Amino acid sequence: MSDSTGALDSATAVLRDAILGGQRRALARAITLVESTRGDHRKRAGALLAALLPATGRAIRIGISGPPGVGKSTFIEAFGGFLTGLGHQLAVLAIDPSSARSGGSILGDKTRMEALARNPRAYIRPSPSGGTLGGVARRTREALLLVEAAGFDVVIIETVGVGQSETAVADMVDLFLLLAQPASGDDLQGIKRGIMELADLVVVTKADGALVPAANRAAADLRLALHLMRPKTPAWRPQVLTASAVAGAGLDQVWGAIQGFRAAMAGAGELDQLRRGQASRALWREVQDGLADALRRHPGVAALAAQLEARVSAGEITPGVAAERLLERFLGPGGA
Amino acid sequence: MSDSTGALDSATAVLRDAILGGQRRALARAITLVESTRGDHRKRAGALLAALLPATGRAIRIGISGPPGVGKSTFIEAFGGFLTGLGHQLAVLAIDPSSARSGGSILGDKTRMEALARNPRAYIRPSPSGGTLGGVARRTREALLLVEAAGFDVVIIETVGVGQSETAVADMVDLFLLLAQPASGDDLQGIKRGIMELADLVVVTKADGALVPAANRAAADLRLALHLMRPKTPAWRPQVLTASAVAGAGLDQVWGAIQGFRAAMAGAGELDQLRRGQASRALWREVQDGLADALRRHPGVAALAAQLEARVSAGEITPGVAAERLLERFLGPGGA
Numbered sequence: 001m002s003d004s005t006g007a008l009d010s011a012t013a014v015l016r017d018a019i020l021g022g023q024r025r026a027l028a029r030a031i032t033l034v035e036s037t038r039g040d041h042r043k044r045a046g047a048l049l050a051a052l053l054p055a056t057g058r059a060i061r062i063g064i065s066g067p068p069g070v071g072k073s074t075f076i077e078a079f080g081g082f083l084t085g086l087g088h089q090l091a092v093l094a095i096d097p098s099s100a101r102s103g104g105s106i107l108g109d110k111t112r113m114e115a116l117a118r119n120p121r122a123y124i125r126p127s128p129s130g131g132t133l134g135g136v137a138r139r140t141r142e143a144l145l146l147v148e149a150a151g152f153d154v155v156i157i158e159t160v161g162v163g164q165s166e167t168a169v170a171d172m173v174d175l176f177l178l179l180a181q182p183a184s185g186d187d188l189q190g191i192k193r194g195i196m197e198l199a200d201l202v203v204v205t206k207a208d209g210a211l212v213p214a215a216n217r218a219a220a221d222l223r224l225a226l227h228l229m230r231p232k233t234p235a236w237r238p239q240v241l242t243a244s245a246v247a248g249a250g251l252d253q254v255w256g257a258i259q260g261f262r263a264a265m266a267g268a269g270e271l272d273q274l275r276r277g278q279a280s281r282a283l284w285r286e287v288q289d290g291l292a293d294a295l296r297r298h299p300g301v302a303a304l305a306a307q308l309e310a311r312v313s314a315g316e317i318t319p320g321v322a323a324e325r326l327l328e329r330f331l332g333p334g335g336a
Numbered sequence: 337m338s339d340s341t342g343a344l345d346s347a348t349a350v351l352r353d354a355i356l357g358g359q360r361r362a363l364a365r366a367i368t369l370v371e372s373t374r375g376d377h378r379k380r381a382g383a384l385l386a387a388l389l390p391a392t393g394r395a396i397r398i399g400i401s402g403p404p405g406v407g408k409s410t411f412i413e414a415f416g417g418f419l420t421g422l423g424h425q426l427a428v429l430a431i432d433p434s435s436a437r438s439g440g441s442i443l444g445d446k447t448r449m450e451a452l453a454r455n456p457r458a459y460i461r462p463s464p465s466g467g468t469l470g471g472v473a474r475r476t477r478e479a480l481l482l483v484e485a486a487g488f489d490v491v492i493i494e495t496v497g498v499g500q501s502e503t504a505v506a507d508m509v510d511l512f513l514l515l516a517q518p519a520s521g522d523d524l525q526g527i528k529r530g531i532m533e534l535a536d537l538v539v540v541t542k543a544d545g546a547l548v549p550a551a552n553r554a555a556a557d558l559r560l561a562l563h564l565m566r567p568k569t570p571a572w573r574p575q576v577l578t579a580s581a582v583a584g585a586g587l588d589q590v591w592g593a594i595q596g597f598r599a600a601m602a603g604a605g606e607l608d609q610l611r612r613g614q615a616s617r618a619l620w621r622e623v624q625d626g627l628a629d630a631l632r633r634h635p636g637v638a639a640l641a642a643q644l645e646a647r648v649s650a651g652e653i654t655p656g657v658a659a660e661r662l663l664e665r666f667l668g669p670g671g672a
Contacts, residue, residue, distance in 0.1 A: 042656075042660065045656075046653075046654065046656070046657035046660070049653075049654045049656075049657065050652075050653055050654070050657065053651055053652065053653070053654070056651070057651060067566075138655070138656050141654075141655070141656070142654060142656060145654065190566050191564055191565050191566060192565075192566055193533040193565050193566055193568060194530060194533045196533075196564070196565065197529040197530045197532075197533065221560055221564060222564065224557055224560060224561065225560065225561035225564050228527055228532070228557060228558065228561050229527050229528075229529050229532065230403075230526050230527060230528055230529055232529060275651075276649035276650075276651075277649075279648045279649050279651065279655055280645050280648055280649045280655075282648075282655035282656075283644070283645060283648045283655040283658050283659055283662075284628075285655075286655055286656060286658075286659035286660075287628070287631065287659045287662050287663060288624050288627070288628060290659055290660070290663040291624070291627040291628070291631065291663065291666075291667075292620075292623070292624060292627070294663070294667050295623065295627065308619065309616050309619060312615045312616055312618075312619045313612035313613075313615050313616045314612075315389055315392070315393060315611075315612075315615065316386075316389065317382075317385075317386055317389070318382065318385045318386070318389070318477075318478060318481065319474070319477070319615055319616075319618035319619040319621075319622055320378075320381075320382065320385075320474050320477070320478060320618075320622060321382035321385065321386065322619050323619055323622035323623045323626055324378065324382070324626070326619075326623050327623060327626040327627065327630070330627075331627075331630050
């Protein structure tokens with residue numbers, strides 16, 4: 001199936017070598033390429049990715065999320081500085097399906113994390129502008145592979161927590177880190193439903209000065225909450241830590257926990273299994289998204305779909321009947 | 337679009353009238369009809385459901401789940417007896433994608449809830465045997481409409497908690513009730529990840545005798561855990577109660593909370609909105625499932641799919657490229 005990998009044209013081969021050489025400019029160009037939806041760009045991106053895949057998979061992939069105001073950028077800036085201080089090469093990708101931001105966002109994301117943006121061991125890539133979550137997720141997954149090929153050994157994927165973006169991120173990283181507020185159970189944490197379930201590690205931020213007691217109370221509350229739930233994997237029981245970006249406190253414990261997680265998962269052979277599962281789920285999600293798009297683009301289906309959806313929500317026909325009629329229109333009598 | 341509702345043949349018209357008359361035999365026959373996957377049965381089921389839809393939607397729809405050993409059947413048996421004692425007509429449906437049980441399950445489910453099975457105001461329908469979750473969910477949603485048309489004003493949909501069945505149930509009911517163990521945070525509750533997020537009401541079971549203190553501790557823990565999460569809707573803050581099926585204690589509070597939930601949601605106009613949303617989501621889920629099935633049945637696609645999935649999990653090609661190639665094979669060069 002040589003066509004699947006595609007023979008590399010010379011320009012793409014040059015791009016591949018430049019990325020393997022860790023050249024930032026080439027990396028940026030390649031990420032722009034995988035972000036493109038143009039057919040010829042997609043083909044070239046596919047060939048490039050296929051050529052780079054052997055050089056991917058070596059980084060620890062960390063997803064980071066948290067409610068608004070939790071101090072995500074501040075934490076990533078501080079934690080990133082800590083990691084590069086240890087000699088790591090850090091890439092930070094953002095996933096934001098809501099974002100209609102263009103090139104301007106580069107400035108946006110970089111000013112959010114000024115020091116990290118100036119840090120030679122760090123690479124910050126702003127979120128690709130808008131589109132469906134499926135599209136954004138695919139582009140982010142491919143950008144993740146590119147930064148790995150470029151030699152970054154720690155990759156942070158930040159989610160702004162729009163729609164199902166946390167679930168998408170959790171399904172493309174090794175470890176999902178949830179940031180929480182130093183607020184006790186009496187005041188609502190505002191953690192989005194379904195998110196705590198994804199967490200392998202919870203870090204209560206702003207644990208400095210007068211907020212230390214509140215941060216410790218919040219950590220205890222969160223430990224209890226997590227304790228009520230069945231662990232995601234037998235190899236790892238989610239942990240709750242406190243940290244302070246300002247005081248730089250607790251960052252070493254956070255990194256220690258992440259390494260502990262990775263060791264436990266790798267030891268149990270679960271890390272590899274996790275990543276294989278993520279890849280095949282991604283395949284089927286993309287197939288489903290593609291099918292849904294094709295259906296919506298199909299002449300005659302779009303109009304019928306709108307009409308049927310209205311009648312379904314009005315309770316005039318059942319979803320089952322409406323679905324059968326849409327499929328029949330799209331696939332033809334035989335197909336449905 | 338008369339073809340969508342379909343002109344009722346006389347047999348179906350008779351069936352419709354018998355169901356509207358509350359005849360159990362006819363109801364059972366109709367549920368068997370919607371469970372059938374035969375094309376002509378599906379058509380007839382669609383026509384029957386369309387004819388009955390005006391008589392649906394009057395029941396309060398309650399989903400019930402909980403970890404193994406929590407005493408689900410015992411609770412439903414006691415709560416069901418309490419409800420019929422108040423004069424309600426109760427239907428209990430079970431959703432179990434894992435179930436390969438045939439007619440034998442009728443006995444199975446009925447012996448699980450002996451008193452309820454003998455109760456003239458209650459109707460217990462065993463879970464349809466196996467199949468994909470999508471198929472089971474569709475059949476359960478349609479059975480729910482049938483029992484509503486037959487005049488049952490309280491419908492309980494029980495999930496055995498296999499795979500994503502809780503999520504499917506939560507998206508077809510008004511209120512999702514989670515049963516929990518009288519165990520404190522020190523011993524793991526074993527609540528499946530992602531389930532607490534679905535709960536509108538949590539009931540700690542076995543709150544009698546020596547277990548009362550443990551039940552109260554568990555209730556406090558669960559209240560705290562729920563308190564950390566953003567509410568599903570502004571109209572309702574999830575509640576945690578304790579109950580004892582054996583002692584019949586707390587059942588009135590559970591029913592009171594359910595009525596309170598319904599009043600709050602109806603008052604805020606959210607109940608109608610919730611149900612409309614559920615119906616259109618169901619439509620698109622069924623369309624997606626149907627498309628995925630058609631793709632897997634497509635000659636030449638199945639083989640390619642297996643091959644590509646293997647290479648994707650082996651990290652030889654990216655999910656994006658594999659998805660594009662599958663879609664191209666299925667829809668043709670133009671479609672993808």
